[in-house]
Amino acid sequence: MNPIVQYLWTIPAAPLVASLLILCLVHNRRAVIALAITGQICALILAVVAFGCSIVHAPGWRSFYNFAWFTVGEIPVRIGWLLDPLTAVMLLMIALVSLCIFVFSVGYMSEEKNFGRFFAQLSFFSAAMLGLVIANSLLNLFVCWELVGLASYLLIGFWIEKPSAAAAARKAFITTRIGDLFFFVGLLLLYRASGTVVFYDNGSGCLEPKELLVLGSGATAVALLIFCGAIGKSGQFPLHVWLPDAMEGPTPVSALIHAATMVAAGVFLVARVYPIFSFGMVHGVTLALSVVVWVGVVTALMAALIALGQNDFKRILAYSTVSQLGLMMVSLGVGGVAAGIMHLLAHGFFKALLFLDSGSVIHGCGNEQDIRKMGGLRRIMPVTFATYGVGMMALSGVPLVFSGAWTKEEILSATQRWPGSALPYYLMLLGVFFTALYMTRQMMYVFFGSYRGASKNPHESPKIMTVPLTVLATCVVFFGLVLTPAWPWLEKYLTGESAPIDFQKLIQPIMYISFLLVIGGMSAGAWMYRNAGEMDPLQRWAPALFGFIESKMCIDELYQKSVLAWSISAARGIAWIDRQVFDGSARFVVSIAERLAAFALRCDETGINHSVDNGCLLTRQLGSRFSLWHSGQIQTYLRALCLGVLLLLILYVWLV
Numbered sequence: 288m289n290p291i292v293q294y295l296w297t298i299p300a301a302p303l304v305a306s307l308l309i310l311c312l313v314h315n316r317r318a319v320i321a322l323a324i325t326g327q328i329c330a331l332i333l334a335v336v337a338f339g340c341s342i343v344h345a346p347g348w349r350s351f352y353n354f355a356w357f358t359v360g361e362i363p364v365r366i367g368w369l370l371d372p373l374t375a376v377m378l379l380m381i382a383l384v385s386l387c388i389f390v391f392s393v394g395y396m397s398e399e400k401n402f403g404r405f406f407a408q409l410s411f412f413s414a415a416m417l418g419l420v421i422a423n424s425l426l427n428l429f430v431c432w433e434l435v436g437l438a439s440y441l442l443i444g445f446w447i448e449k450p451s452a453a454a455a456a457r458k459a460f461i462t463t464r465i466g467d468l469f470f471f472v473g474l475l476l477l478y479r480a481s482g483t484v485v486f487y488d489n490g491s492g493c494l495e496p497k498e499l500l501v502l503g504s505g506a507t508a509v510a511l512l513i514f515c516g517a518i519g520k521s522g523q524f525p526l527h528v529w530l531p532d533a534m535e536g537p538t539p540v541s542a543l544i545h546a547a548t549m550v551a552a553g554v555f556l557v558a559r560v561y562p563i564f565s566f567g568m569v570h571g572v573t574l575a576l577s578v579v580v581w582v583g584v585v586t587a588l589m590a591a592l593i594a595l596g597q598n599d600f601k602r603i604l605a606y607s608t609v610s611q612l613g614l615m616m617v618s619l620g621v622g623g624v625a626a627g628i629m630h631l632l633a634h635g636f637f638k639a640l641l642f643l644d645s646g647s648v649i650h651g652c653g654n655e656q657d658i659r660k661m662g663g664l665r666r667i668m669p670v671t672f673a674t675y676g677v678g679m680m681a682l683s684g685v686p687l688v689f690s691g692a693w694t695k696e697e698i699l700s701a702t703q704r705w706p707g708s709a710l711p712y713y714l715m716l717l718g719v720f721f722t723a724l725y726m727t728r729q730m731m732y733v734f735f736g737s738y739r740g741a742s743k744n745p746h747e748s749p750k751i752m753t754v755p756l757t758v759l760a761t762c763v764v765f766f767g768l769v770l771t772p773a774w775p776w777l778e779k780y781l782t783g784e785s786a787p788i789d790f791q792k793l794i795q796p797i798m799y800i801s802f803l804l805v806i807g808g809m810s811a812g813a814w815m816y817r818n819a820g821e822m823d824p825l826q827r828w829a830p831a832l833f834g835f836i837e838s839k840m841c842i843d844e845l846y847q848k849s850v851l852a853w854s855i856s857a858a859r860g861i862a863w864i865d866r867q868v869f870d871g872s873a874r875f876v877v878s879i880a881e882r883l884a885a886f887a888l889r890c891d892e893t894g895i896n897h898s899v900d901n902g903c904l905l906t907r908q909l910g911s912r913f914s915l916w917h918s919g920q921i922q923t924y925l926r927a928l929c930l931g932v933l934l935l936l937i938l939y940v941w942l943v
Contacts, residue, residue, distance in 0.1 A: 480509070
């Protein structure tokens with residue numbers, strides 16, 4: 288065991304301590320900023336150390352530290368920390384992206400009255416996700432998983448005085464709990480079958496071959512139950528409905544949720560327990576992985592189409608996140624685990640950049656979020672425009688420079704090779720086109736044309752907000768160089784293989800197909816929205832289709848009329864049973880008890896009390912009369928004695 292693994296807990300501990308100090312002890316804004324950012328810097332430094340420790344070892348290196356958390360009877364409950372390439376890269380991405388978001392938040396939330404509470408909760412969010420990543424047990428992963436859900440609830444509903452924010456927080460919390468319930472059942476089933484939920488434990492871990500064989504056919508059920516948890520957290524169909532509504536929280540919260548924390552947790556979970564999903568694989572296919580693929584395909588295409596009909600700046604990016612998460616799930620399902628994780632890492636950087644850019648635009652336009660009321664901002668907000676352009680091209684998949692292009696091509700290549708079906712590959716190609724189209728639409732509405740907003744003085748954001756944008760944009764471009772298939776260092780680092788340099792991989796056919804689709808989508812978007820105004824061109828050409836995707840495919844309404852309607856009916860039925868049966872039974876018992884009490888009271892007052900009172904009165908009267916005979920005079924007693932003797936003599940004579 289490498290010594291650093293034993294102290295991996297210090298990485299999430301740094302922001303957690305900062306959160307507790309801010310919440311409990313500090314009310315000064317400067318102190319809040321210092322504590323929050325220092326906590327993230329410490330986490331980043333420690334994450335870099337962990338990454339460096341991982342990278343100097345041989346490919347496929349893994350180290351863990353397990354210990355007994357507590358004991359139930361004679362059974363120890365074991366948890367632990369794990370450091371491997373997957374943990375190392377996730378720690379680095381989460382810590383770096385979170386630090387940029389924290390710095391941006393200092394400017395964005397500068398006028399917020401609950402400044403300290405915001406940074407305390409933001410630090411807690413980061414700590415929970417970092418704790419989730421280092422877990423070497425499904426149990427402590429699940430604990431951190433739930434803490435991530437709690438933090439998201441607190442931050443989505445941060446402006447709790449807004450009814451929409453409170454409703455969005457409840458919706459996110461309840462929706463994700465549905466998936467988490469199945470996840471917990473899967474955890475219990477795994478423990479029952481294998482006797483452990485520790486991932487790696489010198490051959491006895493639940494992800495190691497020995498225990499997988501013990502798990503046997505139950506692996507499919509466990510995998511599908513765990514995947515339900517991932518569906519909830521990572522916003523996959525049909526539990527995706529909470530994610531767009533989560534935009535009610537402050538923009539930095541949206542950036543943290545969509546880039547580095549909550550939605551990344553589901554993809555990470557599937558990647559972490561991938562041996563369970565792939566157990567019993569036949570020709571690269573299992574039932575669990577096939578479910579992952581098709582859920583991802585449906586989610587990716589559905590969200591990309593819905594994004595075309597949205598006008599809220601942040602909601603477009605939210606549906607973009609849902610779509611990209613679907614793409615990652617497809618990659619995991621077809622066996623491209625490294626490609627899916629690389630896209631998760633790249634997505635963390637460019638989606639954080641896009642959300643923070645949206646916050647910069649909203650901040651500069653007087654809190655306006657409707658893209659139809661923007662326009663022409665490229666001249667007014669040049670730094671935001673340039674950095675947003677970098678993020679937009681990375682998300683769209685513009686090749687050669689931007690990270691999103693390389694990872695998407697890796698995913699498409701893996702999908703093309705999947706023996707299960709060729710359909711996901713062609714549907715993902717369609718998704719690439721739609722992604723470029725809706726991102727270009729947003730770009731044209733916001734940054735091109737003439738300004739259409741109500742704010743009289745749109746302006747560029749201050750440096751405290753633009754510097755993190757520049758750093759993230761630089762990371763996006765740099766990450767594109769790291770991900771180039773000519774030297775697939777990161778991919779081979781994740782898979783535990785050597786990484787030879789091969790420039791021929793830069794001229795693969797799939798690259799040209801992807802390039803043509805991206806250019807086609809961007810060109811179509813630029814042409815359709817060159818004169819963007821209040822009415823969307825798609826709305827003018829196909830009003831029924833636009834209305835369908837603008838209403839989010841009526842999925843929320845479908846939930847209202849099905850699941851929620853059934854739940855309300857069931858609740859009303861239970862309430863009726865409670866009132867009429869249980870309450871009625873209780874009232875009947877109460878009435879019987881009251882009648883018995885009244886009868887007992889009457890018996891007590893008229894029977895027992897009356898008899899006792901009369902008996903006491905008679906005794907008292909007799910006592911009073913007998914007391915007259917006790918006068919204390921001797922002559923009286925002698926007369927009575929003589930009288931008694933006389934009576935006895937008379938009686939004796941009479942009887943004789």
